[in-house]
Amino acid sequence: MRPRRAALSRRAFGRLVQQLEQHIQVMTPENLQNRVQADALHPAARADVQDAGGTATASTPANPRKDAKRYRFRAPETGDGAAIYKIVEDSGVLDLNSAYSYLMLGEYLADTCLVAERKGGIVGFVSGLVPRTKPETLFIWQVASAESERGRGLAKRLVHAMLSRPACRHVRYIEATVTPSNKPSKRLFRALARDLDAGFTIGQGFDADLFPGEGHESERLIRVGPFQPAASA
Numbered sequence: 001m002r003p004r005r006a007a008l009s010r011r012a013f014g015r016l017v018q019q020l021e022q023h024i025q026v027m028t029p030e031n032l033q034n035r036v037q038a039d040a041l042h043p044a045a046r047a048d049v050q051d052a053g054g055t056a057t058a059s060t061p062a063n064p065r066k067d068a069k070r071y072r073f074r075a076p077e078t079g080d081g082a083a084i085y086k087i088v089e090d091s092g093v094l095d096l097n098s099a100y101s102y103l104m105l106g107e108y109l110a111d112t113c114l115v116a117e118r119k120g121g122i123v124g125f126v127s128g129l130v131p132r133t134k135p136e137t138l139f140i141w142q143v144a145s146a147e148s149e150r151g152r153g154l155a156k157r158l159v160h161a162m163l164s165r166p167a168c169r170h171v172r173y174i175e176a177t178v179t180p181s182n183k184p185s186k187r188l189f190r191a192l193a194r195d196l197d198a199g200f201t202i203g204q205g206f207d208a209d210l211f212p213g214e215g216h217e218s219e220r221l222i223r224v225g226p227f228q229p230a231a232s233a
């Protein structure tokens with residue numbers, strides 16, 4: 001018996017054409033380019049691409065419950081210096097300090113620094129200090145997440161974990177300097193201010209002419225606070 005051919009209604013045919021058109025549009029080189037860029041972006045930045053007319057694909061969102069067990073946070077040890085140095089080097093935006101300075105984090109500043117481990121490797125860190133003259137302020141020197149871990153809340157969790165350490169028991173303010181071009185960094189501190197229900201200000205930090213040579217942007221001073229110290233919350 002000959003198979004009966006299903007007749008396509010005019011409406012169904014219209015829908016099919018529409019779908020094909022959409023598919024063809026997504027596959028234009030320009031849209032494909034947007035898609036690739038969007039995939040490499042932080043989820044929050046993906047929204048910006050979409051706003052700009054790009055076709056960001058919905059990638060697997062980070063699962064907060066699963067991610068809670070993804071990392072192990074611990075104080076750095078001297079032997080972590082090289083791995084921290086590598087994360088800073090790979091970031092491409094942070095000032096890369098001497099290898100010696102990253103050895104010092106584990107050796108002399110471990111109380112106010114943290115590393116995040118995943119599967120035994122270091123994938124993020126925060127370095128900071130609580131100045132003796134400003135015991136209510138945690139100055140965050142550098143914070144970074146490995147590229148593979150961005151957009152999962154790692155940097156935020158590192159700072160929150162830092163605030164709950166004994167060395168931060170009196171801390172009600174966070175200070176950090178950021179360059180105006182580092183938008184992810186600014187977003188991180190804004191998000192922290194929101195989470196901590198605290199104020200957020202940007203003021204004068206280190207002017208460009210304080211740096212030797214040419215080409216260093218001015219650093220603006222970000223201040224988050226006041227907030228309730230984590231230990232007393």
Ligand SMILES: CC(C)(COP(=O)(O)OP(=O)(O)OC[C@H]1O[C@@H](n2cnc3c(N)ncnc32)[C@H](O)[C@@H]1OP(=O)(O)O)[C@@H](O)C(=O)NCCC(=O)NCCS
Nearest residue numbers: 042044143144145150151152153154155156184185188191
């Ligand atoms: C800045 C940096 C540490 C953020 O790390 P991360 O682990 O991806 O950050 P989180 O996932 O914890 O995000 C924290 C907040 O910042 C936002 N954010 C982070 N990166 C962003 C980006 N590229 N675009 C838009 N928003 C971004 C997040 O959406 C989140 O806000 P939310 O809670 O409102 O959603 C990371 O991009 C990095 O290592 N950059 C290079 C080093 C650097 O610039 N360090 C900061 C200066 S010391």
